Amino acid sequence: MSVNLHDTAYELERALRNSDEYQTLRGLYDEVNADASANALFDKFRSMQIEMQQKQMMGQDISQEEIAQAQIIVSDVQKNEKISKLMEAEQRMSQIVTELNQIIIKPLEELYGSVNQ
Template structure:
């Protein structure tokens, strides 16, 4: 009887992810969007501020209004540019794929805790 090596399967999964339509679509969308310096700047600023907002929220704090206003302004710019919007939509699809994969990968641990005996 052979056992499955989770690391081998993880590398196999990484290769499958790299070859997925979602990741390929994200790569193409980034190549198009990042060709314009202004587009790249907008995306980088959005990503930076969105990350800061998320960090602040995870610490149980409320982001400053100026920060939220800037995030909304950048999102408006993204929505007004088809290439940027296409990139953000591709990023959302990859994010959903990753969320689904993490849920699936977490199922064995949920089963462990579900069947745990309480003393």
């Protein structure tokens, strides 16, 4: 029996979009975007994250001033209830994606795991 993996992947995508977890994430994301101050703070937070990650990947040092600014932004983000709820929902969704990935790659792990034994 032949299985079209792309069809199965699109089926999984539809299931993910229809899941309670995704619907919750989508609603919270829309709430943050509808609130001008929360949206601006969230954009500032994401920009800071990307900038720090890029510097780390390029082996550049992050200054004490940049660390202090990042800590202030993180503190402000944690105080914002809408953003905090969104980030919690993002974590739940990330955990689900990690679990799905583990399930998907299980046959390869079993295959290569058995070769190494």
